[in-house]
Amino acid sequence: MLEFLPDIISSLTNPINLLLMCAGVIAGIIVGALPGLTATMALALLLPFTFTMQADTSLITLGGLYIGGIYGGCISAILINTPGTPSAIATTFDGYPMTKKGKATQALIAAAVSSGIGGVIGGLALLFLTPLLATLALRFGPPEYFWIAMLGLTMIATLSSGSMLKGLMGGAVGLLISTIGISPVGGESRYTFGFSPLQAGLELIVILIAFFCIPEVIGMIESKIKQKKNKEVKKERGVARKLFFYIIKRPILVIRSSIIGIITGIIPGAGGNVAALLSYDAAVRFSKDKKEFGKGKVDGVVASEASNNAEVGGSLVPLLSLGIPGAPPAAIILGALMMQGIRPGPDLLEEHSGLVYTFLVAFIVANVVMLIFGLMGSRYVGKVISLPVYYLAPSIVFLTIVGSYAIRNNFLDVALMIGFGLLAYVMKKVGFNPAPIVLGLILGPIAERGLAQSMLMAKASGNTFELFFTRPISVVLIALCILSIVGPLLSTIFRSKSKIDEEIQG
Amino acid sequence: MQRVNHDIVSSIIFIFVAAFALWETRGLSEMSYVFPRTAGIILLVCSIIFFIKSIIKKEDKKAFDDINKRKVMVMSLGMIGYLIVIGLVGFLIASIIYIWAFCFYLQRDEKEKSNKSKMLHAGITAFGVSIFFFVLFKFVFAVPLPPGIFFGG
Known part of the structure; x- marks a missing residue:
């Protein structure tokens, strides 16, 4: 890499490149913060404009936009409980409760710092481990996808606050909702009732907005007591420094979350939402004060954000090493490379080493730029939430409508968003937490495709057991699933036993 | 007037939803029904357990009382x-x-x-x-x- 250092320095000191990188990061943050506009959409919109750019300029701009877009999703997740991008889903679990406590700025700062650190770790992995990690991606077959979805579903235990049974029911409802539309393997329509717009299935963002935002916005105005303002954002001096050191002093949390993000990123199709959910789950399981999660614990925000930004780097690993995009935004970057006449694939690193290394270093620099903008913006963005409810509630409803329409320019999506949103409000009131439902919805398609394809493979090979239970990665995932289910059960048994012992002794 | 037990009502609704979901999978090929049918069965079993639990252990919850x-x-x-x-x-x-x-x-x-x-x-x-x-x-x-x-x- 060192022989390309002059190229890298000359490209990164080019004012146009730097300016476009910053513009890309800022535009990404804005787009990511708006519910309904995803990083993929922003990249697709920018793609035609990069045609006339130099290859390095194009990649630097798109990289900045991608990084900013993934970080931006946390802003609306923290402020209005609506993940701006699906990757920010787990950020809502603790980010929004922090806002409710008047700690929106702290949540935004924690998200910026952890996103920056996670992104840099992801970038370093991309820089040094690309060929090594890419071989891992190739070993993932349908059974492994099935088991990774099962591992994610074991999170229901973590996410179902109150009743495990209600959590399981919610998860099953989510899995059922995920099957609406054409079967990925069988090819038949399910639960569409002859209504053709439903054949494409339900749009994830629409359901995320419905289940997370509508109940909250109704909740803002439902109080019988006059409620003029949301909780004021508390002013604290040196909060950024305090949070920075708080996060630095928890290296295991950040590194673990980043590693989960990188590994999930390199597995094509898993995405930032799965990465954030898995790392949030890991953060809860390894924490000493598990009960604080979901009530506004900063570690929850750190786990989710470090992971989803590290996933960005991970998702580019199969792209740069094999020419396979690990996530939809990476597919757009692949398009940008092809527009420049560069053919991604195993030879990319050899044929265009200078360009690839420039992009990789720029990727790390863009994460630092994102951290700086995130920290600068969080001071002001957090104040939005202290607006009176009578301004905020109708404006949020407006944003949910425009956001759910913008994804596919489909009016049905808006109707579904309102319908599911009202249903989610009633369900929340009777004790059904939206998180397990959404978890089922996210993991359902991965699990179904994995199961159906594995069944076909098993039929062909004639050995179902061997296919599902003996492949090395599957065995590791099954062990993690068992640990994930048995661990909390054992800890509950031990806790209740120690309680009884204490009562006897006392 | 007797208070409506939301748990009983919601469990009955979910039993119907699960039964309907299972009913709708009839006539589909194995690759198309295997997953929704599995999810439907999970929902049905959990909802029946929840229904029984709600009858045995009635809890007086005020889900909609404190709202405007x-x-x-x-x-x-x-x-x-x-x-x-x-x-x-x-x-x-x-x-x-x-x-x-x-x-x-x-x-x-x-x-x-x-x-x-x-x-x-x-x-x-x-x-x-x-x-x-x-x-x-x-x-x-x-x-x-x-x-x-x-x-x-």
């Missing part, structure tokens, strides 16, 4: 109305009407403010928010927002 039902109803119907009005007059006009009406309605408890100032503040918010995002989405992000059937949509 009128406001919630107005807000919910308002969203449905907003959707209908978008279909008629398009996104921009419907949004201005919706935000203005709700900003004004939700300021009802602000006794220290005059009606005129409530209307003015609601109007500024409605025009400001709607036009800003309309321009952003339509001209910057090139999202074709619905014009409404009255305006050729």
